[in-house]
Amino acid sequence: MNVAVVSDWFGLAGGLGVYSRIIAETYRKLGLTVVKSSIISNDLGCYQIKTTQNVIGRFHDSLMLKYLRIFKEKFKIDFIHANILNASHALAFAKAARQIGLPYILTAHTYVFLCPIEMYCRLPELVPCGNPFPNPRCFKCVISKSKGENYEKPISAIAHMLYNMTALRYLMNNSEYIISPSKDFAALIDKSLNVGQKVRYLLNPIDPIFLDNAPIFQGDGSACFWGRLEFAKGAHLLADLAKAIAPAPLHVIGYGTFSNVLQQNKPSNLVYHGYLGKSELIKKARESSLVIVPSIGYEMSSYTTMEAFALGKPVIAFDIGGPKEQIEASGGGLLAKPFSIQDFCEKLMHLLANPSEASIMGKHARGYAENFLDPIKYSMPLKEMVNNLPRINI
Numbered sequence: 001m002n003v004a005v006v007s008d009w010f011g012l013a014g015g016l017g018v019y020s021r022i023i024a025e026t027y028r029k030l031g032l033t034v035v036k037s038s039i040i041s042n043d044l045g046c047y048q049i050k051t052t053q054n055v056i057g058r059f060h061d062s063l064m065l066k067y068l069r070i071f072k073e074k075f076k077i078d079f080i081h082a083n084i085l086n087a088s089h090a091l092a093f094a095k096a097a098r099q100i101g102l103p104y105i106l107t108a109h110t111y112v113f114l115c116p117i118e119m120y121c122r123l124p125e126l127v128p129c130g131n132p133f134p135n136p137r138c139f140k141c142v143i144s145k146s147k148g149e150n151y152e153k154p155i156s157a158i159a160h161m162l163y164n165m166t167a168l169r170y171l172m173n174n175s176e177y178i179i180s181p182s183k184d185f186a187a188l189i190d191k192s193l194n195v196g197q198k199v200r201y202l203l204n205p206i207d208p209i210f211l212d213n214a215p216i217f218q219g220d221g222s223a224c225f226w227g228r229l230e231f232a233k234g235a236h237l238l239a240d241l242a243k244a245i246a247p248a249p250l251h252v253i254g255y256g257t258f259s260n261v262l263q264q265n266k267p268s269n270l271v272y273h274g275y276l277g278k279s280e281l282i283k284k285a286r287e288s289s290l291v292i293v294p295s296i297g298y299e300m301s302s303y304t305t306m307e308a309f310a311l312g313k314p315v316i317a318f319d320i321g322g323p324k325e326q327i328e329a330s331g332g333g334l335l336a337k338p339f340s341i342q343d344f345c346e347k348l349m350h351l352l353a354n355p356s357e358a359s360i361m362g363k364h365a366r367g368y369a370e371n372f373l374d375p376i377k378y379s380m381p382l383k384e385m386v387n388n389l390p391r392i393n394i
Contacts, residue, residue: 001031002033002034002035002076003078005037005081006082007039008085009039009040010043015204019107020036023081025375026378040086040089065095065099068097079102079389080102082106091167103389107179107180111297113192116161119232126339142158143158173193176388177198177385177388178195178199180201182201183325184321200381204301204306205377208375209278215366218289219290222251223290224284224313226252226254226276226285229259232297233256233295233297234296239262240341241294245269248352249270252272253281255275285307285313289355290362301322305326306326306373312365314351315365316351317333318336320338331361332362335347
């Protein structure tokens, strides 16, 4: 039996690429032949599904349909596991897969299904929303985000964001199963889209390399951040968080739109490393005492949090989304009031000042990672879903 793992990309950076690679390997261990397929780029070792780069292609992409049909016939594909964040591909992919008779399992990676700005918090106030689309606040948030991201016209921004949400909902509604790594999000999907028995709550698996490294529960008194340096990830807060814990170092690993701003305005105790390879990242993270995940936008499932847990490091995050669920379930960190910088700083300083407490949380975190995040735990639920797909059994 052959499965295509279709993703926007399989690149080294980002949770989507990590998840897609782990899923491909999990299917191989189940005895399936796996073909990795990238929509956005020709990632090494991936079959590239080409798309039409114009407005018409967002609704009916004849090029994607052609490449999917060739793809299915060339590799004798039985079904697809889809990991799609880019809404411009979602509608065309779902239509093409349906037209050529390829069932697909979809993993939810974004709140765009329920929130046109994806962040699931009110702008510009920056307070948690808790009220899925449609509600009158949505348009205010869309306009606010469009101004913040320098869209040329608010009307264009509204049309763009509402299209994204509609396209991803269509992708979801036409899937055979929807995997949600968040229990709260799974409940919201069921309530908002009325998709019945499609939804499966299943924690994302972690890259085994993080579990293979023995944890160091007593760190060197520093804090660590890694991930994309974007607003939604709280990159604009890093300088203030570093100042709060001075002279203790805050190590920042990653890159993004805030990279230059951060380097130009960083306090002396903020150590900017840029992009690091996995082994270098793990080395630096293991040396640190704790990890911060100051995400402003709701994350479905934070890979930084999971990786920190596997390395035995407690995590401090805001009391929202995936990190909230992960920390509450594990006891592996502290949650700050959204989006109080003062509360976040107080919890950060508290753990640095109490290494024994941080060490206990780190041990809870490691235990959680070992018990629930190992890819082996993903195999049986995945096999059950595949066996219930049309005409498929493994």
